[in-house]
Amino acid sequence: MHLTCLRRARDLMDRDFALPLDVPTMARHALMSPAHFSRSFREAYGETPYGYLMTRRIERSMALLRGGATVTDACMAVGATSLGSFSSRFHELVGQTPSQYRAAQHAAVVAMPTCVAHAQTRPQPRGLKAQRHPQQSTIREAVAVTAA
Numbered sequence: 001m002h003l004t005c006l007r008r009a010r011d012l013m014d015r016d017f018a019l020p021l022d023v024p025t026m027a028r029h030a031l032m033s034p035a036h037f038s039r040s041f042r043e044a045y046g047e048t049p050y051g052y053l054m055t056r057r058i059e060r061s062m063a064l065l066r067g068g069a070t071v072t073d074a075c076m077a078v079g080a081t082s083l084g085s086f087s088s089r090f091h092e093l094v095g096q097t098p099s100q101y102r103a104a105q106h107a108a109v110v111a112m113p114t115c116v117a118h119a120q121t122r123p124q125p126r127g128l129k130a131q132r133h134p135q136q137s138t139i140r141e142a143v144a145v146t147a148a
Helices: 002-015 023-029 034-045 049-066 071-077 083-094 098-103 107-111 114-120 126-131 140-147
Strands: none
Touching: 002 023, 002 034, 002 049, 023 034, 023 049, 034 049, 049 071, 049 083, 049 098, 071 083, 071 098, 083 098
């Protein structure tokens, strides 16, 4: 039941990433208190709820920037309210500024099937990439479920 409730909130973030979501709203969808939800989410998925939400927003903004959107338009379209914090988080996750990413060539990504491009371009926190084995799932839930 616990993971089911967390998935409900994660699905909300995946679906409604552009809406102004906060931890109390996400916790209500998970049927938990905000503090318990934050701790449980981090334990299950390896990052905070806000970190997960921002990763989804950055992921979507990458697709918009590849399509020619301006940095400001991409920022506003994904629900970020501050261009500065959006750009900082983008740089942290992607390794380049949104402007640099927009200016780069993305011919290989455009040629990929959408599902492959989605998986290959998914931003991850720097520490996560360095710590995991290339074949290992980054979703800790998968490991927890198979161990149980």
